[in-house]
Every structure is written in C-alpha cells, then in structure tokens.
Amino acid sequence: MSNGYDFAFAIGGAAGQGIATPGNILARIFVRRGLHLYAYNAFQSIIRGGHIFLTIRVNTELVDTHGDHLHLILALNQDTMTRHAKHVVPGGAIIYNSDSITPAEDRQEAVQLCGLPIKELTSDSRNKLVQNTVSLGVMLNLMGVDFSVLEEALTLQFKHKGQEVVDENVNMARRGYDYAQANFTAFPAALPEQEKPLAVWTGNDAIAMGGAAAGVKFYVAYPMSPATGILHWMAKNARECGIMVRQIEDEIGVANVAIGAAQTGARTMCATSGGGFALMTEAIGAASMMEIPVVFVDVQRAGPSTGVPTKTEQGDLWQALGASQGDFERIIVAPKDALDAFDTVVELFNLVDHYQCPAILLSDLLISEGTFSVDPDAINMQPTIDRGEMITEGGPSNGYQRYKITESGISPRAIPGVAGHAYVAPTDEHDEDGILISDEFTNPHKRREMVEKRARKLSTFFDKVQAPALEGPEDAEVTLVGFGSTEGVIREARKSLEEKGVKVNQLAVKWILPFHAEAVSGILNKSKKTVIVENNYSGQFHRFLRSETGRSVDGHIRKYDGEPFQPHHIVDGVMDHLGDKKGVTDGVFIPFQEILV
Amino acid sequence: MSNGYDFAFAIGGAAGQGIATPGNILARIFVRRGLHLYAYNAFQSIIRGGHIFLTIRVNTELVDTHGDHLHLILALNQDTMTRHAKHVVPGGAIIYNSDSITPAEDRQEAVQLCGLPIKELTSDSRNKLVQNTVSLGVMLNLMGVDFSVLEEALTLQFKHKGQEVVDENVNMARRGYDYAQANFTAFPAALPEQEKPLAVWTGNDAIAMGGAAAGVKFYVAYPMSPATGILHWMAKNARECGIMVRQIEDEIGVANVAIGAAQTGARTMCATSGGGFALMTEAIGAASMMEIPVVFVDVQRAGPSTGVPTKTEQGDLWQALGASQGDFERIIVAPKDALDAFDTVVELFNLVDHYQCPAILLSDLLISEGTFSVDPDAINMQPTIDRGEMITEGGPSNGYQRYKITESGISPRAIPGVAGHAYVAPTDEHDEDGILISDEFTNPHKRREMVEKRARKLSTFFDKVQAPALEGPEDAEVTLVGFGSTEGVIREARKSLEEKGVKVNQLAVKWILPFHAEAVSGILNKSKKTVIVENNYSGQFHRFLRSETGRSVDGHIRKYDGEPFQPHHIVDGVMDHLGDKKGVTDGVFIPFQEILV
Amino acid sequence: MATTTTLPELKAKDFKGKSDPDWCPGCGDFGLLNSVQKALAELGKKPHEVVCVSGIGCSSNLPGYLSTYGMHTLHGRALAVATGVKFANHELTVIAAGGDGDGYGIGGNHFAHTARRNVDITYLVMNNQIYGLTTGQVSPASEIGMKTKSTPFGNLERPVNAVTTAIMNGATFVARGFSGHGKHLLSTIKQAIEHNGFSLVDVFSPCVTFNHDNTYDFFRQRIKKLEEEGHDPSDWKSACEKAMAWDDEIFTGVYYQDKDVPTLNDQEPVLEAGPIAHQSPGLTTEQSERILKRMM
Amino acid sequence: MATTTTLPELKAKDFKGKSDPDWCPGCGDFGLLNSVQKALAELGKKPHEVVCVSGIGCSSNLPGYLSTYGMHTLHGRALAVATGVKFANHELTVIAAGGDGDGYGIGGNHFAHTARRNVDITYLVMNNQIYGLTTGQVSPASEIGMKTKSTPFGNLERPVNAVTTAIMNGATFVARGFSGHGKHLLSTIKQAIEHNGFSLVDVFSPCVTFNHDNTYDFFRQRIKKLEEEGHDPSDWKSACEKAMAWDDEIFTGVYYQDKDVPTLNDQEPVLEAGPIAHQSPGLTTEQSERILKRMM
Ligand SMILES: Cc1ncc(C[n+]2csc(CCOP(=O)(O)OP(=O)(O)O)c2C)c(N)n1
Ligand SMILES: Cc1ncc(C[n+]2csc(CCOP(=O)(O)OP(=O)(O)O)c2C)c(N)n1
Ligand code: SF4
Ligand code: SF4
Ligand SMILES: [Mg+2]
Ligand SMILES: [Mg+2]
DSSP states (O other): OOSSOEEEEEEEEEETSOOHHHHHHHHHHHHHTTOEEEEEEEOOSOSSEEEEEEEEEEESSOOOSOOSOEEEEEESSHHHHHHHGGGEEEEEEEEEETTTOOOOSOOOTTOEEEEEOHHHHTTTOOOTTHHHHHHHHHHHHHTTOOHHHHHHHHHHHHGGGOHHHHHHHHHHHHHHHHHHHHHSOOOSSOOOOOSSOOEEEEHHHHHHHHHHHHTOOEEEEOOOTTTHHHHHHHHHHHHHHTOEEEEOSSHHHHHHHHHHHHHTTOOEEEEEOHHHHHHHHHHHHHHHHHTOOOEEEEEEOBOSTTBBTTSOOOOOHHHHHTOSSSOOOOEEEOOSSHHHHHHHHHHHHHHHHHHTSOEEEEEEHHHHSOEEEEOGGGOOSSOOOOOOSEEOSOOOOSSOOTTOOOSSSOOOEEOTTOTTOOOEEESBOBOTTSOBTTTSOOOHHHHHHHHHHHHHGGGGHHHHSOOOOEESOTTOSEEEEEEGGGHHHHHHHHHHHHHTTOOEEEEEEOEEETTOHHHHHHHHHHOSSEEEEESSSSOHHHHHHHHHHOOOOSEEEEOOSSSOOOHHHHHHHHHHHHTTOTTEETTEEOOOOOOOO | OOSSOEEEEEEEEEETSOOHHHHHHHHHHHHHTTOEEEEEEEOOSOSSEEEEEEEEEEESSOOOSOOSOEEEEEESSHHHHHHHGGGEEEEEEEEEETTTOOOOSOOOTTOEEEEEOHHHHTTTOOOTTHHHHHHHHHHHHHTTOOHHHHHHHHHHHHGGGOHHHHHHHHHHHHHHHHHHHHHSOOOSSOOOOOSSOOEEEEHHHHHHHHHHHHTOOEEEEOOOTTTHHHHHHHHHHHHHHTOEEEEOSSHHHHHHHHHHHHHTTOOEEEEEOHHHHHHHHHHHHHHHHHTOOOEEEEEEOBOSTTBBTTSOOOOOHHHHHTOSSSOOOOEEEOOSSHHHHHHHHHHHHHHHHHHTSOEEEEEEHHHHSOEEEEOGGGOOSSOOOOOOSEEOSOOOOSSOOTTOOOSSSOOOEEOTTOTTOOOEEESBOBOTTSOBTTTSOOOHHHHHHHHHHHHHGGGGHHHHSOOOOEESOTTOSEEEEEEGGGHHHHHHHHHHHHHTTOOEEEEEEOEEETTOHHHHHHHHHHOSSEEEEESSSSOHHHHHHHHHHOOOOSEEEEOOSSSOOOHHHHHHHHHHHHTTOTTEETTEEOOOOOOOO | OGGGOOOOOOOGGGGBOSSOOOSOTTOTHHHHHHHHHHHHHHTTOOGGGEEEEEOSSSGGGGGGGBSSEEEEOOTTOHHHHHHHHHHHOTTSEEEEEEEHIIIIIITHHHHHHHHHHTOSOEEEEEEOSSBTTTTSBOOTTSOTTOOBTTBTTOOOSOOOOHHHHHHHHTOSEEEEEETTOHHHHHHHHHHHHHSSSOEEEEEEOOOTTTOSSSOHHHHHHHEEEGGGTTOOTTOHHHHHHHHHOOSSOEEEEEEEEOSOSOOHHHHOGGGGGSOGGGSOOSOOHHHHHHHHHHTO | OGGGOOOOOOOGGGGBOSSOOOSOTTOTHHHHHHHHHHHHHHTTOOGGGEEEEEOSSSGGGGGGGBSSEEEEOOTTOHHHHHHHHHHHOTTSEEEEEEEHIIIIIITHHHHHHHHHHTOSOEEEEEEOSSBTTTTSBOOTTSOTTOOBTTBTTOOOSOOOOHHHHHHHHTOSEEEEEETTOHHHHHHHHHHHHHSSSOEEEEEEOOOTTTOSSSOHHHHHHHEEEGGGTTOOTTOHHHHHHHHHOOSSOEEEEEEEEOSOSOOHHHHOGGGGGSOGGGSOOSOOHHHHHHHHHHTO
C-alpha cells in the first residue's frame, strides 16, 4: 500500500496441521517491530483436514486487506503446493518439506524453491508440529530478521508449557534459520523496524472490547460463526472486568434475555450471524416498541441460509433493514475495520441510550475474523459514557409517565427498582403510562400520536454522527461507493488505479439507518461516474441507496463467491467499466477469483 | 360506488353483545338478493366488553371498502350512540333501545331517531339477545324488505337450535318489523334485488379456499390474529377435502414442518401475522436454499411488535423483503381483495412448484377479516394444477443430480420415496449432487455457479404473471399508486374525485418480487403527478418502488392509526396535494380519522 | 436498596395496577391476580422491588393490573426476558406470568432451560388448557378429544404435564394451584416467591368463554390438596406419580422442592459485587491496561 | 410402494453416501454412522424408503454420509422438518439425527412436542456434551464445572437429562447408546426404528477434539447395559432413576417403551386414504360444491 515495505506470505495446509501458532508468533513479531499487518484466513467449516490458507501481509503503513501479491508461501502439504505455487510473484519463495512434497510445475519465474529435509532436521524430535518451528526459522532468515527476535517470541509463546518445550522450539527454529542461511537467498529488503510497537487484534476482539469500554455489563450469546469470537473474548476477559457473560439456549432466548437486562439498566450486547439474527428479529421490534436500548451484532457470512459458514459476504443488509414487522426506530451501522468497529460500538451505546432504541451493528467475517494491527494508543478504553435520560433514584413520581409525549420524542426512563416510578413496558401499542390502547380501548388518534412520538426521537440523529464524506481527488473520473468492510480494499484499489493514471475517489458509507440521504446525494450528484462495490449477489447496498436517495449509479462491481475483494478485483472492474465493458453484464462486473481455497 | 343502490349501516356495541349474528344474517340476506357488500369490523383485542363497530355496506355493484357514509346505525349501547350518532348522514336513522339509551345531541340534520321500547317488546322473553332480533326487524322494515325474507333467513340461521328458537326469533323480528311500520319512516329507496344470487366470504376464507383449490394437502399453523381465520376454515373443511391440518408448538415449528412436508411432495401452506412471520424468516431462506416450494402467508396487522392486534396496516413489506439472511429466490405478492387472494394463492402454487422456491403472500387485516360478497361462479374451485418438473416415479437414475446446473436454473426435483434418486437437500451451499461445498471442500467458482443457477430460475417470471397496468383516463391529472389492499378504496376515491372534476387514474401493484420495474417506470414516467397511497408510517412501498426503479413520486397519502383508508381520506389527500398543500408535511398527507372505535 | 426504607406496610389493594382487568367476567385469571396482590403485600414487598414479566395472551395482561414494575413482552418470551431482569438486578423479586400456550407451547424451550439454570424466578402459569386471546384453539395443555376452533373433530395430542416436565428439567420448586381456591393458591404463591430458585406454579385458571370442559366444577369435583395427603415434596417419584393423576383426582399444592441447588445468580462471581445494573459502567485504568497488554 | 419391489438384499455398505465423513479421526459419530448403516441393511430397508433429517453441527453432517434421502436443515430444526416429512408420507422411514446442542439446546421445544405428539420418528442424538462444529462451547448437556471456550472458568448450569425429559414429555421409546459399543448400539437403533412411535436414542459420541472430560475411557469405565441389569422398560420410575446415575455408573440400552400409545399419523383420519404426498391434489366437483354452498 505504501511505497515502503510491503510483504505478504501465506501458510497453507490442512485443519489440525497447526497453522494458527506460527501465524500468531509471526504476527506478534511484526507488531512488536511496529509494523502493520492484516491477516486473512481462508478455511472450511471442518475441524480436521480440509484446506486452510492463512495470508499475512506486513506493511510499514496501515493495511486493511491481504492485497494482491504473495511473496512467500509455507506449504505444509502437497495440496497447498499444487494449488498455490503459481501465486508467488517473481522474486518470491516457497518453503516446503522436501521429504514429502514435490514442487509444483506451475510457477511464475524466479521463484526460489526452499525445500527442507525435515526428517533429517527434526530426527531427534517426536513432535510432528516442530516442523512448523523449523519453517519459522527459515522464514525469518529469508525476511532478514535477527534470530534473537524469534528466540524471544518462541520463549514467550511456549513458556507456559515449560522450559523443555521452549528449548526444543528454539533449537528447531535455529536449525531452520541456519539451514536457510546456508542454502537459500534472503529477500533483498529486510523486515524493517519502526519506532512505535503496535498490538494485534481481530475484529471480534475489537467489538467485544468496544463493548467492555462502553460499559457493557452483560454480554449474552449463542455461538455462531463468525460471531463466536466475541463470546470467546468476553468469556475470557469479562470476569475481571465485572461483566456478566451467559450463553443461552438459542438466539431467541439471547435477544429476549438481553432485552430484560437492558430494561433493568445494564448496558447489554449480543452477537450472532445471519441465521441467528433471523431468530432475533421479533425481539428487535419488541425492544423498539418498549423503547429499550440494546445492541445486536450481526456478523455476516456467505448465505443464504447456512450458506458457507467460513466465508464472507455483505448479504444481510436487507435482513437488517427488514428485521421485524411494522415501522419502528432503530439504528443500523456497518463499521469498516476492527478499530472502527471498536469506536462504533462505543458510540452506539451512547446513541441507543440517548434514543432508547435498539441498534444493529453489521460486521462481516472479513472484519470479525480478520487480524489487524492496531496502535494501542488509538484504542480509547475509557471513553465518555452517556446513559441518556435515565431515572435511577427513587422519589416522588411527580406524575411520572414512562412514555410521556415530549417534543423530542424522548421520555425519561425509570429503571426497575426505582421507587415511585413503576410502570409496565409493553409490546402492544400503549399510552403515555404504558397502558395498552389495544386491549383497554382503541383510539386511532392516540395511536397516531404514539407512533409519531417514537418516530420523532431520531430526528436529531444526523447532529450526532458523522456524515459520509468523499475521500480522494474531487475531479476524479470515477467515484467508488461502498459500505462497511470494503473501505480499505477500495482505498488500496484507488492507489493502483492512480498508478495506472486513473483518478478515483471514494465514498464509504457507515451509518445505514437513519441514512444521510442528502449528504450522499450531494456527493454523488457531483461525481462523474459512480460505481458501487459490494460483496453480495443482488446489489443490496445499491438498492438501499436508491430507496433512500432515488440515485442510480453507473456501474457495479460485485462478488459473491465467498472470498473477499482483493484490490486488483476492483481495479479490473473499474478498468472494464471505463473501457470496452466486455466483462460487464447489465452494468455489473464480477471479478474472477484466482486463489482457490 | 355505482350510481345504483348504496347503503351502509353499522351495528355498534360491546364484545359479547352478539353483534356477529345479526351481521351474518343481514349479509346472507343481501347476497341472496344478488347484492354486493363489504363489511368491516372495527374491534379491540378483548373477548368481552370494549367496543365493536361493524359496518356493512350494500351496493348493486362490487364494493371493496366500507365507504364514506353511514345511513343507519343500530346502537346496542350508550357508548355507540354517543360516539357514532354524529356519523349518520342526513336522511339516515339510528335504532336503539329507548329504555336504556339516550339519543346523542351531536347529530347531523334530518336523522330519524328510532327508539325501541325493548322491555315492552320483549317482555315475554328471557333471552337478552332477542333485542337484536327485534332490531333486525326494524332495520329490514326501514330498508323496505318483505318480512318473509327475514323469516326465511332466521329460520336458516336458527334451525339447528330447534323450532322453539326459530319461532321466538321470528316472533321478535315480527314485532320489530311491525313496530317500525307503525312508528318510523322507511328509507325512500327499498333494498333492490338482482338476478344472480351471490355468496359471502372473508379474505381468510378465500385464502384457505385458494389453497384447497390449488391442491394444498397440508396446512400447518400456529394461531395468530388476523391470520387465524385461515386455520379455522381449514380445520373445519379440511377433513372432507383430504387435507391434513396441524397446529404446531410455534411458528418456527410451523415453517419447518411445512418445509419437510413440501419437500416430501405435498403442496403446503402456512399463515401467520408479522410477529410469527419474524420467527419463520430463517426457514424461508432455508426453503429457498434447498429449493423447496412452500407458500407463507403474512396477514399484516398494525405494528410494530405486538402492536394493535385487531387493527390493520401495510407495515410488513420490508420485513417480507428482508426475511432471512443472504440473497435468495422467493416470490412476494400482495393481492388486492378476497377474490384476488383466492386466485393469487392458486397461481402462486403453480409458480412455486415451477420455480422451486418459497413465496410470501402479504395479506392484511382489512382483506383477511373483511367480509366480501362474491359471485360463486367467479371462484374457480378446480383450476389447473401444474406441479413443475417433478420426478415421482422410480427408475434408473441416469446420473440424476438434484441441483443440476441447467440453462433455466430449474433442476428436476425427485420426491423422497422415489427409487434411484436419493439425495440430500442441504441448507449449506452445495454442488449439483447436494454435497456441501462448505464442509467437504471450498470452491469459490462452484459457489458462484450455484448462486447463479438459482438466480436464473426467476428470469422467466415476468412471462408468467401479469404486469401492473394503468386503470383510468390516460390524461389524468394525478396517478394514484398503491399495492395490495388499497386498490378498491383508491378506485372509489377516483370516482369521487371525478365528481369534483379531478381526473385521476391508478396503478395498483400486486407482484412485489420479482418487481415489474420496467412496466412500472414506463407508466409513471408518463404520469403528470404521482401520489402513493399506503397504510403505514414510513412509506414502505414508496421506498421499495424507488429501490427498484429509482423513481420518486410527487406526493404521499399515508395512514398509520390502525384504521383503514376510507375513500374521502384519499380524496382529501389528493385535493390537498393539488391545492395549497396545507395538510402536507414533507410531501406526506395524513388524513384525519373521524370515526373512533 | 429498598430494604432500608421504612414505608408503611402495604395492603393487597396497594398492588392494584392503573387499569382494571378486561378479562371476561368469571375468568380464572382474576383469582390468580388477587392471590398475587395479597402474596406481595403479605410478604412485605414494595411495588418498585417487584418486576412482573409476561408474554402475550389473556393471562399475560396481568402485569398491567399490578402496581409493580412490569414488562408485557412477546408471546412465549416471558421467562427469557425475566431471566435478563434477574441477571441485571438480582435484588429484585422477579415474577413471570402467562398462559399455558405462552409457557408450554411457544415458550417451552425457555421453560425447560430456565428451570435447568435454576434462575430465581417465580413462574405463574394461568393454565386454562386453551388459547384464550386468539378465541379458542387447542393448546399443548388441552386434553385428548377436546373440540376447539382448530380441532373441531377433537384433539389428537396428549397434553403436556407441566409438573413432571418441570421436575425433570430441574425446577427446584414445583406446585399446582387452582384459581377457585384462593387461600390455598395464596399460600402456594407465597411459598413459590420465597423459594430461592426457579419455581413453577401451574394454576388451573378456567377460561369460561372457550373451555367448556375444564370448568370450575370440573376442578372442584376432583381437586385434593397435597398438604392433606401427606405428600413429601422431596420425593420426586411420588410427585411425578401424583402429577399424572387426572381423571378422578387432581392434586394441588407443592409437589416438589429442593432447597439445596444453588441459583445461577448466587453462583455467578460477577454478581458478588452487587447487581450489575448498579455497578458503574466502563473499565478501570488497570483493567484497560491488562487487556491492552495481552494484545501486544 | 417399495415393499413390492424385489431388489436383492442390501448390505451396510449400500447405505454409504456419496461423500466420506469429514469428522476428526476418532470422532464418536463414526460409530453411530456405522450402526445406522448396518441397522438399515439388517432391517431390510431400501435407501429410497428412508429419509434422514438433520440440523446443523458436526453430527448433523450425517445424512450426507448415507445413500438414503436426506435433508440437512437448520440448526435445531431437524425434528420439525422430520415431522413434516412423516406427515406428508408416513410410509417412509424417518430418522432425525443431530447433536446435543441441536436437539436439547436450540431444538428443545421441538424435542418436547414431537415426543408429546408421538410422531413416528427415530431420533438419534450424537451427544458429545459440547458444541463441536463451533469449536467447543458449553452445551446444555455439558457437566457442571466443565471448562469450554465459552466457560473458561467452568460451567455453572446443571446438564439436561435427555432420558428423563423425553419420558416425561411422552416419548414412547427412550434409550441410550454409546458409539464405542457398536453392537449394542446397533441393536438399540434397530429397536428404535422398529418402534412405531417417537423414539429417542441418546448416544454418547465422544468429541475427541473439544471434550476432554467425557472421553471413550470415561464411558468405558462407567457404562453398564440395562439389558444386563434386569431393567423393565415399562417402569418409568426405575427408568428415570437409572437415567439419573452418572458419576459411578451410566446405563445404556432401552430405558422405556410404551407400545400402546397410538402415533399421530396412525390417528389422523386424512391419512387413512394413504400418504397425502400420493393423493391427487385439488378438489372434486362434489367437494367444491359443498364448500360453495356453505357460503351462500
Ligand atoms: C409469535 C406470536 N405468535 C402468535 C401470537 C398470537 N397469540 C397471542 S396470545 C396466543 C395464545 C394465548 O394462549 P395462552 O398463552 O394459553 O394464554 P390465554 O389467552 O389462554 O391466557 C397466541 C397464539 C402472538 N402474539 N405472537
Ligand atoms: C440459528 C443458528 N445458531 C447457531 C448456529 C451455529 N452452530 C452451528 S452447529 C452449532 C452447535 C453444534 O453443537 P451440537 O448440536 O452439539 O453438534 P456437534 O457439532 O457437537 O455434533 C451451532 C451453535 C447455527 N448454525 N444456526
Ligand atoms: S377468553 Fe377465557 S382466558 Fe380470556 S379473559 Fe375470557 S375467560 Fe379469561
Ligand atoms: S470436533 Fe468433535 S464432534 Fe466435531 S468432528 Fe471433531 S471430534 Fe467429532
Ligand atoms: Mg391459555
Ligand atoms: Mg454436540
């Protein structure tokens, strides 16, 4: 992305071959050196076997995508070699166990084959996984890193397993390192080091931490990939943070338990993926009717239905828009990356408390299971917490009405337990006191007043959140529009396009509902050519944009094969839209997915 | 509506006062005389007490709305008198028990007060409800109907209770009839009689019968107003029609049981309202992924959440559009009245079998609980049943692949039980054999192919269903646009507007998904001024129309107080949009609901 | 917090809600409502210390007729919402209330798991063996052969036995009541509220409008009180056996109680510091640093 | 229809599906799969006469490894979908299969009500007391104290007892099996399939990857076979009591059977004319006229 250091490597093998550990060790090494990274793990929904392909990209600047190029592959099995050898760029290298893996014929030029005689190198160890450690040594040697760095990292990683394990790993790593020194050629540019050490997290970590920082006191979930990481973070860290975490029998239970806790005054969050979210929708409408603030997270994966559980998609936008019957107040937001997800969760809790309504946060597998570097100082762990108009102290009720009709539509909310303010929160239409107008009597005028009271609440929303803004040259030939997780990859594609002489700017939309229709229309009306980039089949964002603004756009780049966009997919799409359009059908360009996992 | 006979009367009282019976008797009398009618029952979600106001409108021509005027009220309690006396038009009449009810002061001019000395008239009966029969006699006298007609109707209604009950009722009716003859002035126009006798049904009856006629073999439900009438019809009539009917523990169960039965070859339908539908959404996506034809009916009521269970709204459009995660094939349709609902169900079953996908039928309380007259000859009880490409006979498999990639996207479907064709229908993404591509291996190219195969199926949809067409003068000043149940009331409003010298035409949309975007745009582009009429707060249809066509419109008439549109509401809205717009805020006109129930 | 206030003692009428019940005259739910109001008064509760959570149904209108806090939630979800209330503030007395359809039909899964978790909620089911609010369809508690609007030829399904399933799902207090026996019901409900753990009181609450089989008379002719039968509530076998009786005799009273199972809220370490709803939100500097350090 | 064909007798391998299991080596589900294939062969079933319906989970991949018809549906919904299959064509042998999370967690309500209805489905639960496919969280069947990714400090909730709840919910055949005891499991599954009514076989099927507590060894050390204990399957009390044993001894085999309860499909009058899936759709002229007449 930058003109500085940019290096991407992949580790490929089967589930159970221990790909995660070297990945983690390397990520730690990079961020401690102050380098940015993004890691994308392409895998299948099985526990053992299958194919896993973890790509880690390191850069001197922020990166949000695994990019277009692979400089190095560590192939743990023949399958990886056969599938992926051809993806290594000229000047790159492939590390593999030469005892059991045959180099693939199909390779680009000038790719260094780094075969390792693993049997010989590890003959004194009975642990199959040490070959990964040997390979780590090779990798770091090729990347021009001092061995001491790896030694330190291995010590940290394995010290809880005892000195013996540490020693064995350091020893094995050394062998790989030395073998590489003797037999292979290191990459010309050594891994740089920057002043400020960074940290590493996934999008799911960020969402969980955002909740913790925002003052979530109750996290409730039912496991569902790719949202389960949030539960895991919470389960591990919650107790020491005074956060209660519960797993419930199903997502309907989760959503309703959440509503009960939120009504009783605890900031409450829950997360799931599309199928679980479908089960929560009825409760979301209920929360809105009872005016209870809860944050529901939907981490999207490739659908429909069970779909492809380990693959990504931006396919739940309309589900979020259509969650539950009737018209009701809620906020929908799609953050762009891990740090933004953290900040968004924090912001969202203040918003839902202020507006007393539920919110839906749309993440996706790409963000949630993606590994990002982050500057720890950029993470505001103690943000401002504003709980809105809440009555937490008992006293004379002064004719308290929970659903009082006010100019802002916001009615001060008493928390159960507070003396003198008892009321019933109902899902039926009700009057200011919470008394049902549906059962007791029916009054269309009162009904209308209550609908309008609730609807008024969000009228100040645009004063509170940032409107989307154009990024890049104003006079660009093309404006690329996206929402949520595509922001980073679009930005990177813009750079490549610029190198090709095509000026492109971008409009990244994050707040979905209420929608900044005027701001967006204003920007798009000034654009020369507009192209929407989205990770789904039917153009869900395109249709939503049009529903809110009436604006059509000039072209589309869509992907729905489960894999995320890489920058060149977007570059190809833009070039085709600008050129002879031969790859474009009905205005839509669908990139070809080269890397098959 | 016509220039012929048009007469509307209402019976008002509390739940438990026996309003339904006289309503039914009168409806039978009218349709047997060949008169059209529409009955709207405004009531509360309680079993006893509260307020009920049943309006029946009789006409020589088809009517789809209870209209703007009330000519006669039968007030069974003081509440009804007080609330509604003022709604009776000049020349009209109010019937009431003068022993217990005091006439309201607030009345229009020239309204006949028909007080009945009920105690005296019914002194020899111990049944409180006979006062309703006395009133029936009065009503029919005022309407200029021969007593023999009422005698016959009462005999039919009560004969299952024995001759004694019949005699008592006939006797009481006679007293009322004679009392009216002696004391009151009949309406100038007597109730006409037309040659062809009609029949009477509700929209729910029509949906159920549509299913029966379409060959539904399995109906499954969980009760939810206002959809429960479908279950009641089915439970009562199914056995003799060879249809299995089951009530299941919840709507999730209902939707999934339906899927199992449909996959196994039985035409299957289920119905619910918005909240139950929310629970069904996950299964709808599953049905689509497994390519199973099922019809899901959502009878909309006023939301959000539990909302106002006995009131109407067109508020679930976006819920239907956003039902379940991901992109998938389904059909959404919103019929306009009872007969159309019948025909639509029949058509829908052929469509879902052809396209092997689920469909959502959006009805609403207005249609489903509304009582309509119908020409029995217009009900095609034995329509063509086309089950699509189905394999029901065993034999050599010839390499059968359930999800074969075909040009049409449609893959012949073998029904479990057929020899030689066994396969697994999965909700995970799969290959042509139904083998998971998510678990076994992951192949983005295959994934893309399968998404596209399924999406191709609906490409012939517009060849099969009728495109929406403009009704009324081409050169109209205003085009009124609506979907579903508003068609009739818009048509009637047009007539009134024409009388005021305003030429209006209308575009009624029925097929929602796939949407006839081109046809609709073509029509709207030629319109001078477009106004959308819809029964919800947020303009759900407007936003959907814009998402599909990019078209904005010039004005809106919306209602969300639970009560349906009456023609004058629309007339007012159009006049205001054409005039000084003082009732219009942000392009939206919201009519005032005069009749409070 | 409330235990320290010195409000005057309250009467049952102080637990009357802002609106009057709209139930049909004679509906069994009146009896239960009275008993609940009395029980709360006699147990010395204050309205603001109690939250009554219901689903949807005639019976689920109950919270609206109490002066306590309440939530009138979705059909079938009372126990899930009530669980959230209890988790957020375990100092509150949490009552869940609703119908047989609500609790044993659509809400069946929450019923089983809330019992298993032993969340300290008192669950009052107004069991009229019918779907009342939707005007009379079969319920999972309806008897075989019962004719309803959805089973005009008679119900084919065996009814759920709330008592035996509650016991097997792990409920630590399981009782039956009858709204026609107000005093006995009051005492049963008081015990249920006082029980620390999940308690079920399955209350026969006749629907005079739609259930013409299981009437007040039906129950009056059959009901015997467990307390008078020398039943030992620690004996699950006898409890189940007695709960299966129906045709000739039906038992009300406390079937089963186990005081030794800790409640979920009692076990949850986070709650040792008091209700989470009262704890100040957000992280301390120390907590923040510890978390960040793990990422580096 | 199929009973009249004269295909040669099939072997277990004829019930192998198109793809090979992707379970972890050593996963308990292999044992169950083998037993199912053998059971179908030994009972003389043909692949097209059988429908195996599952939810989502490692175990729910089972239908894909059989040559029968199958549906691999939504998490928790196997029994609901299987019910629909059985209703549409009661001549088919319908097996539902899945995990403990699928069946006793999210699917718990369908479990209870399908048992109550006595729909003739054989329900095989691969109970590994963990959520396998989602990489190891607590399940409703996990033991107290169990450490999982969602309970790193130990599970606080008492596990569901599938046997006792199934009995109390009205299941007419309730058994337990262990995938490490193939022969015994085969015989149990055969009896379950042959039982006319709802049958549950709760099978201990160790997850070698995520559950390190309830291993093959754990069960081998404890399991006793009911058949060898002289247990009487008509005695629900003894069945429940034996099902509660866990720490020292665990019983497998048939806990409970009642052959006298009619199944729902046997009772449904519409099905007397044969499976609805085979009946020609639409109304006769007579039916149509009768309906129309009622409206006039
Ligand atoms: C999801 C959903 N499904 C269905 C309904 C309709 N509904 C309202 S109350 C009710 C059943 C009422 O029966 P029960 O719970 O026994 O209460 P009762 O009225 O008998 O007291 C039903 C089915 C609903 N409100 N929500
Ligand atoms: C509605 C929904 N919620 C959650 C999930 C995620 N999920 C898939 S399998 C599973 C649990 C698996 O556990 P179990 O049923 O015991 O099967 P096992 O993998 O242990 O065999 C979960 C929670 C899902 N697919 N759908
Ligand atoms: S319908 Fe039945 S349950 Fe409902 S209020 Fe009336 S008597 Fe009570
Ligand atoms: S994770 Fe456990 S249940 Fe899943 S396949 Fe592996 S061993 Fe079996
Ligand atoms: Mg009930
Ligand atoms: Mg499991």
